[in-house]
Amino acid sequence: MDFNALIDGLGGHTLDGLTRGSIYALVALGYTMVYGVLRLINFAHSEVFMVGTWTVLGVYTVLGADSESAMPMVIFATLTALVAAALASASVALAVERIAYRPLRKKNAPPLIFLITAIGCSLVLVEIFGHVLKVFFGAPFGRAPVNVPSPIQTHTLLTIGDVRITNVQVFIILGAVLMMVALDLFVNRSRLGRGVRAVAQDPDTAALMGVNQDRVIMLVFILGGAMAGVAGLLFTINFDITKFDIGFIIGIKAFTAAVLGGIGNLRGALVGGLLLGIVEVYASAVFSSNWADVTAFIVLVLVLMFRPTGLLGESLGKARA
Amino acid sequence: MLLKLEDVVLNYGKIEALHGISLEVAEGEVVALIGANGAGKTSTMRAISGVRGLHSGTITFNGEDVTKLRADQRMRKGLCLTPEGRGVFPGMTVTENLDMGAYTRRDKSGIAEDFERVFGLFPRLLERKKQIAGTMSGGEQQMLAIGRSLMSRPKLLLLDEPSMGLAPMLIQQIFSIIGEIAEQGTTILVVEQNAKQALSRADRAYVLETGQIVKTGSGTALLDDPSVREAYLGVA
Numbered sequence: 176m177d178f179n180a181l182i183d184g185l186g187g188h189t190l191d192g193l194t195r196g197s198i199y200a201l202v203a204l205g206y207t208m209v210y211g212v213l214r215l216i217n218f219a220h221s222e223v224f225m226v227g228t229w230t231v232l233g234v235y236t237v238l239g240a241d242s243e244s245a246m247p248m249v250i251f252a253t254l255t256a257l258v259a260a261a262l263a264s265a266s267v268a269l270a271v272e273r274i275a276y277r278p279l280r281k282k283n284a285p286p287l288i289f290l291i292t293a294i295g296c297s298l299v300l301v302e303i304f305g306h307v308l309k310v311f312f313g314a315p316f317g318r319a320p321v322n323v324p325s326p327i328q329t330h331t332l333l334t335i336g337d338v339r340i341t342n343v344q345v346f347i348i349l350g351a352v353l354m355m356v357a358l359d360l361f362v363n364r365s366r367l368g369r370g371v372r373a374v375a376q377d378p379d380t381a382a383l384m385g386v387n388q389d390r391v392i393m394l395v396f397i398l399g400g401a402m403a404g405v406a407g408l409l410f411t412i413n414f415d416i417t418k419f420d421i422g423f424i425i426g427i428k429a430f431t432a433a434v435l436g437g438i439g440n441l442r443g444a445l446v447g448g449l450l451l452g453i454v455e456v457y458a459s460a461v462f463s464s465n466w467a468d469v470t471a472f473i474v475l476v477l478v479l480m481f482r483p484t485g486l487l488g489e490s491l492g493k494a495r496a
Numbered sequence: 497m498l499l500k501l502e503d504v505v506l507n508y509g510k511i512e513a514l515h516g517i518s519l520e521v522a523e524g525e526v527v528a529l530i531g532a533n534g535a536g537k538t539s540t541m542r543a544i545s546g547v548r549g550l551h552s553g554t555i556t557f558n559g560e561d562v563t564k565l566r567a568d569q570r571m572r573k574g575l576c577l578t579p580e581g582r583g584v585f586p587g588m589t590v591t592e593n594l595d596m597g598a599y600t601r602r603d604k605s606g607i608a609e610d611f612e613r614v615f616g617l618f619p620r621l622l623e624r625k626k627q628i629a630g631t632m633s634g635g636e637q638q639m640l641a642i643g644r645s646l647m648s649r650p651k652l653l654l655l656d657e658p659s660m661g662l663a664p665m666l667i668q669q670i671f672s673i674i675g676e677i678a679e680q681g682t683t684i685l686v687v688e689q690n691a692k693q694a695l696s697r698a699d700r701a702y703v704l705e706t707g708q709i710v711k712t713g714s715g716t717a718l719l720d721d722p723s724v725r726e727a728y729l730g731v732a
């Protein structure tokens with residue numbers, strides 16, 4: 176145990192934690208929104224994120240963007256990757272809903288069937304990237320980790336005390352927070368967002384008010400998917416890597432973040448994600464990086480012991496008691 | 497006829513709750529559907545609004561067969577149900593709930609007019625505009641639920657037990673507002689256990705017993721009918 180390591184680098188560790196946590200939070204939104212309207216943990220959401228990271232790699236490759244690229248190209252490649260990853264992830268999320276979940280809903284399948292289907296979808300998507308695509312296209316698909324070098328060069332933007340704040344950290348945290356604010360405004364202020372909340376609170380009455388439930392559900396998968404795609408971009412910018420099963424651990428972390436903040440609660444996803452990121456980084460500093468995941472889950476268990484509905488409680492569907 | 501049900505059969509799994517119901521509502525009428533607890537009143541409302549599909553039978557609304565339409569599609573045709581019990585969105589404010597009633601509308605000025613109208617009928621809701629619906633009293637929630645349905649400017653307003661669980665004073669008030677809504681030109685089909693109030697306000701009424709219509713007539717005729725008096729009005 177080394178508390179000095181934590182205290183000495185507290186500012187830097189906190190910033191690291193916030194950076195990671197922003198990514199968890201963005202992914203967590205997808206879990207939380209789908210849970211809000213369907214009471215379903217969409218285990219395939221982790222793979223929706225994974226598809227985003229590969230899309231980013233595809234965009235960089237096609238555009239020939241790398242660390243040597245000039246500024247206009249860096250900006251163009253990053254923005255293109257952002258849009259492409261959001262679109263690709265949203266499409267995969269929507270496909271899972273249309274192909275797997277909707278037919279089950281129409282048959283009034285019990286919750287356990289949805290759960291198994293979700294896990295099945297997740298495995299199928301993992302194997303597409305870990306095996307099927309490799310058969311057709313060879314590397315980089317397959318089971319080995321792949322480099323996704325961001326064309327953005329990391330440099331220090333400003334230094335406060337001994338804390339260096341990099342352009343990459345600012346980009347990730349700001350990007351994630353902006354996306355979340357936009358989503359929050361959409362859900363709480365717009366007419367369609369009100370439809371989403373209505374379905375979450377009382378699906379039958381929502382239908383009586385003219386809300387088309389299938390359309391709301393599609394919208395939720397698309398929005399959650401797009402957020403996960405953006406998270407895919409931010410993840411590759413921070414960690415420069417992806418893998419066919421990268422979704423697994425990020426998915427579990429994001430799901431934990433969603434539960435920590437209160438599943439079904441959009442702002443809870445933000446709080447849960449940031450908290451989880453910070454706890455992980457602190458734990459790595461005090462113990463060793465092997466302890467990061469364990470500590471994250473200990474925090475989850477502790478929070479749920481005292482607040483079973485998570486830190487902020489459930490809000491999207493506040494009232495479907 | 498604005499609404500016409502023909503031989504409607506509705507099941508819950510193996511249980512048949514409605515055994516072939518036929519009824520009609522003409523434009524401008526106030527029609528009551530009375531019956532004891534468990535008679536199938538709510539099931540009838542579910543069938544009409546489309547919350548639950550039929551086993552057999554047809555439902556015609558405004559000259560169009562709506563039997564196969566989903567609830568949200570029927571609502572867009574002008575059929576709006578205020579469901580039994582607490583039908584408000586508990587996590588939304590009063591204003592947001594009323595906005596939900598106008599969810600399918602785009603005519604801003606018309607919506608604003610209807611806000612005025614609803615606040616005129618229910619001044620209480622105006623005082624509580626910003627309150628979260630789930631924290632209001634039962635009576636206030638019922639007013640909100642009715643007001644929300646009015647926000648859709650329905651051709652036919654379906655009310656499922658608007659007086660349920662309310663104090664006698666409030667029941668009077670709710671029924672007099674329902675009378676006012678009818679006078680303003682909305683056609684109403686109201687389900688009630690409170691038969692006396694419902695019959696005295698209704699042009700016509702149907703009596704439902706264990707999933708079947710057993711009697712029909714004008715509201716005043718049923719009020720004077722000995723068997724109805726005995727079974728539903730507590731007078732021998």
Ligand SMILES: Nc1ncnc2c1ncn2[C@@H]1O[C@H](COP(=O)(O)OP(=O)(O)O)[C@@H](O)[C@H]1O
Nearest residue numbers: 508511513531532533534535536537538539540
């Ligand atoms: N969701 C349901 N599942 C199974 N049976 C139901 C359900 N809802 C109502 N029923 C049954 O259908 C019958 C009619 O109920 P309902 O329409 O609610 O009557 P009412 O509104 O007149 O009190 C009752 O026997 C009731 O037990």
Ligand SMILES: [Mg+2]
Nearest residue numbers: 537538580657
């Ligand atoms: Mg009932």
